[in-house]
Amino acid sequence: MRLKVIVNAWGGSVGGEDVTARLAEEFAAHGILASVTEVQGEALEDAVRAALAEDWDGIVAGGGDGTLGTVARLMAGSGKPFGVLPLGTRNHFCRDLGVPLEEKGAVAVIAAHHLLRIDLAEVNGRVFLNNSTVGLYPEMVRERERQQKHGWRKMPAMLLASVRTLARFTRHRLAVSAEGWGERLMTPLVFVGNNMYETTLPRAGRRPRLDRGELCLCITRHSSRWAILRMLLRAVLGRLKEEREFEMRAVCEAEIRSSRRYLRVSMDGEITMMRTPLRYRTLPKALTVFAPLPQKEAE
Structure with a gap:
């Protein structure tokens, strides 16, 4: 499986180390090739749009609920699987989805490749x-x-x-x-x-x-x-x-x-x-x- 992993450095706590190398190693331990990119602020949307235009088996986002909401909005209706890493403060969506609140557990969920179709909502098209x-x-x-x-x-x-x-x-x-x-x-x-x-x-x-x-x-x-x-x-x-x-x-x-x-x-x-x-x-x-x-x- 080939995944694009996008981490928003402004979206939550990503630790005090090289998050890109750490996550790439964690995915590699499950036999997954992960291209990890760390972005800040407005660059998040550009990174997601670029990933959607490429041939990845899924897109993973790391950050808080605001980050995950932005990525979900851009991925809506694409059919491409969305993975989440709980790197925010409260991680409400990860909790509701049942994803473990530590990185290794969240990566293991993605590696298991169990897919679920869930709802989104909109207000005035947003x-x-x-x-x-x-x-x-x-x-x-x-x-x-x-x-x-x-x-x-x-x-x-x-x-x-x-x-x-x-x-x-x-x-x-x-x-x-x-x-x-x-x-x-x-x-x-x-x-x-x-x-x-x-x-x-x-x-x-x-x-x-x-x-x-x-x-x-x-x-x-x-x-x-x-x-x-x-x-x-x-x-x-x-x-x-x-x-x-x-x-x-x-x-x-x-x-x-x-x-x-x-x-x-x-x-x-x-x-x-x-x-x-x-x-x-x-x-x-x-x-x-x-x-x-x-x-x-x-x-």
Whole structure:
């Protein structure tokens, strides 16, 4: 098997050594010829497009969820297998896919060559892998990026950004509709996930399936920062279903309208301004991935 491996040096922690040589050796131990390229920032998309134009048996990406989301967007519908290396901070997608969170285990999953077709989702034609959010979260990410430019590290910057965003606490007047249901509301946050998320322990915040062809539409009606903090605490404790002002629906399509011409939207942690209305839809089985063997087969 011949693989193109692209590592985004800005997408997460890649260790303090020659990552290209290390990964090439790990793949070679499984009899795989891996051409490993380390890129930074905007060069990522160019590297993926070049790899798609070449005759590789698969493309592997190493980095955080933003990096994996970018590569998945470019590979959507190509039919070429996508492998993931958990080199980010939280590695949400790797966890949901069941990929081990250490390099050797992730390489072994790719070497086993078990393929799975999973869903993607899109908003106004822009594809995402994990989730998309309108409201407080995009504001937090924008504030975090501002603090990072001033020298703060990512996690402390996010903590400071969260405090500042909650202190301002803005709500949006939106019209949200999905499959025969609709409501006009003032909301601080609308979340759209690619497949349903768990809200109870021990798997709170995780997706049990990535191939059900549905969106997870979550709406909160909280009217104060204290109510939002209460909701976040219940989310951490895996008791989000007890929150009265929080609603979750499984849908295939959804639309968000606003009196504003543009809204700030997050997709897999990346922020962009998008023209309204925002039209979301699922893209069933649009991406082929190297995935762990199902538990029964593995046994």
